[in-house]
Structure formats: C-alpha cells, structure tokens
Amino acid sequence: MGNILALCEFNGAQLRSSALANLTFARAAATAHGGEVIALVIGAGAQGASAEAAKYAGKVIVVEDGALAHYLAETYAPIVARLAKEHGATLVTATATAVGKDLMPRVAALLDAGMASDVAKLEAKDTFTRPILSGNANSTVQVSTAVICTTVRQTEFEPAAPLAAPGTVTAAPAGAVDALGASFERLDAQKSDRPELTDAKVVVSGGRGMKNGENFKVLEELADLLGAAMGASRAATDAGMVPADWQVGQTGKIVAPNLYFAVAISGAIQHLAGMKGSKTIVAINKNKDEPIFQVADYGIVQEWEKAVPELISEIKKLKATR
Ligand SMILES: Cc1cc2nc3c(=O)[nH]c(=O)nc-3n(C[C@H](O)[C@H](O)[C@H](O)COP(=O)(O)OP(=O)(O)OC[C@H]3O[C@@H](n4cnc5c(N)ncnc54)[C@H](O)[C@@H]3O)c2cc1C
Numbered sequence: 677m678g679n680i681l682a683l684c685e686f687n688g689a690q691l692r693s694s695a696l697a698n699l700t701f702a703r704a705a706a707t708a709h710g711g712e713v714i715a716l717v718i719g720a721g722a723q724g725a726s727a728e729a730a731k732y733a734g735k736v737i738v739v740e741d742g743a744l745a746h747y748l749a750e751t752y753a754p755i756v757a758r759l760a761k762e763h764g765a766t767l768v769t770a771t772a773t774a775v776g777k778d779l780m781p782r783v784a785a786l787l788d789a790g791m792a793s794d795v796a797k798l799e800a801k802d803t804f805t806r807p808i809l810s811g812n813a814n815s816t817v818q819v820s821t822a823v824i825c826t827t828v829r830q831t832e833f834e835p836a837a838p839l840a841a842p843g844t845v846t847a848a849p850a851g852a853v854d855a856l857g858a859s860f861e862r863l864d865a866q867k868s869d870r871p872e873l874t875d876a877k878v879v880v881s882g883g884r885g886m887k888n889g890e891n892f893k894v895l896e897e898l899a900d901l902l903g904a905a906m907g908a909s910r911a912a913t914d915a916g917m918v919p920a921d922w923q924v925g926q927t928g929k930i931v932a933p934n935l936y937f938a939v940a941i942s943g944a945i946q947h948l949a950g951m952k953g954s955k956t957i958v959a960i961n962k963n964k965d966e967p968i969f970q971v972a973d974y975g976i977v978q979e980w981e982k983a984v985p986e987l988i989s990e991i992k993k994l995k996a997t998r
Pocket of ligand 1: 882883884885886908909910911912923924925926927928929939940941942943944945946947950960961962963966978979980981
C-alpha cells in the first residue's frame with residue numbers, strides 16, 4: 677500500500693489543464709497502489725492555487741517560500757523527494773511538461789526510484805505503456821523499484837472531474853533551500869492573448885514552406901479568427917521564423933486539439949509525433965505526395981499563399997452571417 681504524490685502545476689489560482697490530466701492518472705494509480713492521491717502545489721502563488729487543487733484531491737500539500745519564487749529543478753527536487761518520503765508515496769508523478777520533464781528525473785535520482793517517462797497508459801501498479809520511436813510504436817515498461825516516478829502525457833488522460841467534497845490543505849515548510857550553485861537569471865516569456873498551445877482546442881501550425889516569419893502573420897490572422905493557438909514545425913522555429921515555444925513535435929509540445937491546421941508542413945515523423953492525436957487534421961501543402969496527407973482528415977493541395985487568404989475570407993463571410 678502506498679500513496680501517490682501528484683505534482684500540480686498552476687497558473688495564478690487555477691490548476692493548469694495539464695495538472696488535471698496528471699490527477700486522472702494519479703487516481704488510477706492510487707487504486708492500483710491501494711493508497712490515496714496527495715496533490716502537491718509548490719512555488720510562488722501555491723497558496724492561492726491550493727483551494728483549487730483541493731477540489732480534485734483528498735489531500736493537498738502546499739509549499740510556498742520566498743526561496744522558491746522562481747522554478748529551479750535544483751531547489752524543487754529535494755523538497756518533492758522529502759515530501760514523497762514523509763507521506764509514504766510509492767509513486768510520484770508529474771505531467772510531461774517542460775517542468776515535469778526537467779524535475780522528475782532528479783526526484784527519481786534522489787529517491788533511488790525507477791522512472792517511466794511520457795506514460796500514455798497505466799497497465800498495473802508498476803507497469804506502464806509509453807510511446808517510442810517517435811510515437812510509431814508503444815513499449816510496455818515494468819519498474820521494479822519500491823518507489824516509482826513518472827511523467828504522463830497530457831493528451832492521453834482526460835482532465836480529472838472535481839470530487840464531491842473538497843480535500844484538506846496542509847502547508848509544508850520548504851526547509852533549507854540549496855540551489856547547488858544554480859541561480860535564476862531571467863524568464864524570456866512570450867506574452868500572448870491566444871490560448872496555451874497545449875490547452876487549445878484549435879491549433880494553426882506553419883512550417884518551413886511559410887518561408888519567413890513575416891508570412892506567419894496570415895496564419896496568425898486565421899488563428900485569431902478561430903480562437904486558436906499558434907504552432908510550428910521545428911524547421912520553422914530553428915530557422916528563427918517564429919518563437920521556439922511554438923514547436924510541435926517529438927522534441928516540442930505534444931498537442932491533441934479538436935482541430936489542427938498543418939500549413940506548409942511536410943509531416944516528418946517527428947512532427948507527427950506531436951500532433952497526430954488531434955481529432956481533425958487539415959493539411960495545406962502544395963505537394964500532394966507529402967506524408968502529412970496520410971494523417972490528414974481534410975487536405976488542400978495548393979500554395980498557402982492562395983489557400984489561406986481564401987479560407988480566411990470564407991470564415992469571415994460565415995461569421996458575418998451569424
Ligand atoms: C531528433 C529529431 C527531433 C525532431 N523533433 C522535431 C519536432 O519536435 N517537431 C518538428 O516539427 N520536427 C522535428 N524534427 C525535424 C523533422 O525531422 C523535420 O525536419 C521537420 O519537421 C520539417 O519541418 P517542415 O515540415 O516545416 O519542413 P519541410 O520538411 O522542409 O517541409 C516544408 C513543406 O512546405 C511545403 N511548401 C513549400 N512551399 C509551400 C507553399 N508555398 N504552399 C504550400 N506548401 C508549401 C513543401 O511541399 C513541404 O511539404 C526533428 C528531427 C530530429 C532528427
């Protein structure tokens with residue numbers, strides 16, 4: 677019997693939708709481990725998000741301390757590991773976000789725990805399915821250590837529903853915080869009114885065929901008409917056409933929106949690994965033989981210079997009639 681410690685990332689007083697997917701996984705793991713879910717909110721503003729976390733977990737531990745004002749794996753990992761021990765956790769889990777991917781291997785090392793990353797399915801208390809080979813195959817891994825660490829794929833787990841009654845919130849001290857020589861320098865955040873790429877219901881992505889950053893403006897117009905987030909292929913982000921955090925794919929963000937536009941993107945397996953779970957895929961490409969058309973539900977074989985403005989104009993006409 678053991679508990680499940682679930683890291684819950686938050687934004688202001690709200691849990692991120694990625695945290696709700698982690699909690700769904702944590703609930704299934706708690707049943708398998710015969711324990712309970714303990715949600716962990718940690719960092720600047722954690723106190724504010726703890727009430728929200730209590731809607732989804734019977735127990736919430738909140739750690740807020742001036743020394744944790746900015747996320748650093750070096751300062752967070754020992755706290756997560758200590759709380760896992762104190763609360764009898766046999767599984768510690770986070771979503772496979774930038775923070776989760778950065779933090780959990782260090783937590784696993786501190787706990788002498790085996791780790792399964794990018795988990796897509798819980799098979800048994802110690803057995804997980806995870807994608808390999810750019811999502812072209814699944815592997816089943818069994819972790820034999822007493823404590824297990826996981827990161828889970830947001831797109832594979834439904835958001836947790838609230839509990840009938842909220843859980844209890846307990847504050848825990850950060851203790852002595854040692855950054856091991858690391859220090860926070862600055863955060864280069866892209867400010868945007870658009871939805872978060874990983875949370876968006878519609879995503880408009882552009883590739884190398886957009887040719888330059890200026891040309892992405894037409895995709896942004898399409899995105900704004902649809903309330904969509906912007907994405908891109910790695911070729912486009914590596915070329916500096918658009919910000920790096922727009923990258924969708926194996927080494928970028930994993931998205932599964934209701935509607936995904938792939939414009940001037942060839943459909944390399946590493947890109948598909950990040951978006952092929954999308955419910956409806958629309959591809960616009962001038963070359964009908966590109967692999968993107970093999971996963972597309974709708975395909976437009978045309979230069980984007982013609983297809984995208986026409987699409988925008990049709991959507992505007994439709995919107996005007998409503
Ligand atoms: C380890 C590793 C990890 C990687 N991770 C990622 C990742 O996370 N995400 C990712 O995206 N890639 C990733 N890649 C890179 C990937 O292999 C491809 O190189 C990349 O996805 C190609 O991007 P693209 O489709 O934009 O460019 P290209 O393959 O060059 O395709 C451009 C497309 O634009 C079309 N086009 C050109 N002009 C027009 C026009 N006027 N109108 C319409 N269509 C036009 C072309 O027909 C073509 O299909 C990774 C590679 C490696 C090795």
